[in-house]
Amino acid sequence: MSERMTHHSAAIAVRERGDMPSGGAGFTLIEILVASAIASIILMIVYTSYRSIVNSIKRATGHAEFYENVNLSMSKIDMDISNTYYTRNNKKTFFVSEEAAGNNNLNFITVNHNDFNFTGDPTKPCPVSDIKEVGYYLKADKAAPGLYGLIKREKLHYGDEPLTGGTDNILLKNVVSLKFEFMKGNDWDSLWDSRQNNLFPRAVKITLVVKNYQAQDEKFEFISLINLREFK
Numbered sequence: 001m002s003e004r005m006t007h008h009s010a011a012i013a014v015r016e017r018g019d020m021p022s023g024g025a026g027f028t029l030i031e032i033l034v035a036s037a038i039a040s041i042i043l044m045i046v047y048t049s050y051r052s053i054v055n056s057i058k059r060a061t062g063h064a065e066f067y068e069n070v071n072l073s074m075s076k077i078d079m080d081i082s083n084t085y086y087t088r089n090n091k092k093t094f095f096v097s098e099e100a101a102g103n104n105n106l107n108f109i110t111v112n113h114n115d116f117n118f119t120g121d122p123t124k125p126c127p128v129s130d131i132k133e134v135g136y137y138l139k140a141d142k143a144a145p146g147l148y149g150l151i152k153r154e155k156l157h158y159g160d161e162p163l164t165g166g167t168d169n170i171l172l173k174n175v176v177s178l179k180f181e182f183m184k185g186n187d188w189d190s191l192w193d194s195r196q197n198n199l200f201p202r203a204v205k206i207t208l209v210v211k212n213y214q215a216q217d218e219k220f221e222f223i224s225l226i227n228l229r230e231f232k
Contacts, residue, residue, distance in 0.1 A: 063213065065213070066210075066212050066213045069172055070172065070208070070210060070220060072171070073150055073171040073172040073208075074206070074208070074220065074222055076152065076171060077136060077206060077224065078222065078224045079112075080108075080110040080112075080134050081108075081110070081204050081224040081226060082224055082225060082226065082227050083110050083111045083112065083227065084108055084109065084110055084111075084200065084226050084227075084228060085108075085109040085110055085111045085131055086109075086200060086228055092109075092158060092159035092162070093109050093158070093194075094107070094108065094109065094162060094193075094194050094195050095107075095108040095109075095192060095193075095194040095200050095201070096108065096162075096163060096192065096193050096194065096195065097180050097182065097191055097192045097193070098191065098193075099190075099191065100137065100138075101138075102177070103137075103138050103148075103177055103178045103179065104178060104179050104180040104190070104191075105135060105136060105137035105138075105178075105180075106135065106136045106137075106180050106204075107133065107134070107135040107136075107153075107162070107163045108133070108134065108135075109131060109132070109133055109134075109158050110131075110132065110133075110134050111130070111131050112130045112132070130156070131158065132154055132155060132156050132157075132158060133153075133154070133155040133157075133158035133159075133162065133166065134152060134153060134154055134155075135151075135152070135153035135163065135166075136150070136151070136152055136153075136178070137151055137153070137178075138150060138151065138175055138177075138178050139151050139168075139170075141173065141174075144173075144174065146176075147173070147174050147175065147176065147211060148175045148176070148177075148178075149170045149171075149172065149173050149175065150170065150171045150172040150173075150175045150178065150208075151168050151169065151170055151171070152168070152169050152170075152171050153166045153167070153168050153169075154166050154167050154169070155167070172210065174210055174211040174212075175208065175209070175210050175211075176209040176210060176211055176217055177207075177208075177209045178206075178207070178208055178209075179206070179207040179208075180192075180204055180205070180206060181204070181205040181207070182201035182203075182204055182205075183201050183202045183203040183204070183205070184199075184201060184202075188205060189201075200226060200228055201226060202225070202226060203223050203224060203225045203226060204223070204224045204226065205221065205222075205223045205224075206221070206222055206223075206224065207219065207220070207221045208220045208221075
C-alpha cells in the first residue's frame, strides 16, 4: 500500500512540473521545429516552381518579341527591294550599294502600292502608288558599343541630291552586321552601282546578324527577287 502511494505521488509530481503531456497540453518544442522545417521545405519548392514559371514566361516573351522584330524588318526590306522602280530614260532612278565601316548600305527607288479611296464609290478602292527613295544602313548605337541600329531612310521626292536626305527611322536594334549581295548572272557581287552601267540586279541576298535576347549572335539570310518592270 505504501509503495503504490509512493508511485502515485511521483506521477502527480511529474504532471505538476509539466514533464508529461496531458490531454490539454500544446505542441512540444521538437514538434514545432519539425513542422517549421517541413513548411520551409514546402515553401522553397513552391517558390522554386514559381520562379521557374516566371523565367520560362520571360524567355518565351523575349524569344517571340525578338523574332517578331527581325521578321518585320526583313519584310520591309524585301517589300521595298521587290518593288524597285525603274524607267529606262530617267537618269534619276538608281540602285546603289556601297561599303561603309565593314558593312553595306543600299539606296534605291521603290514603289509602294496601296489601296486608297478618295472619291467615288467607297466599296471600290482606287489603287494608287507612292514612288520614293529609300535607303538601308547601320548606325552605331552609342548605348551599346559594338552594336548598331538598322536604319531605313525614306525620301518622298527622289532625284534631288540622291543618297542623302529624307527621314531616318530605326527598324531594329542590337544589329551586329549587315551585308548586301547582288545577283549578276550566276555570281554574287558585293557592291552595285546602276549609275555606271544602267543595270539592275536580278536578286539581292541580305545577310543580317543580330544579337538576340540571350546576348548570342544569330544570323539571318534571305533573298529578295526584284520584280523589275519598266514604268513609263
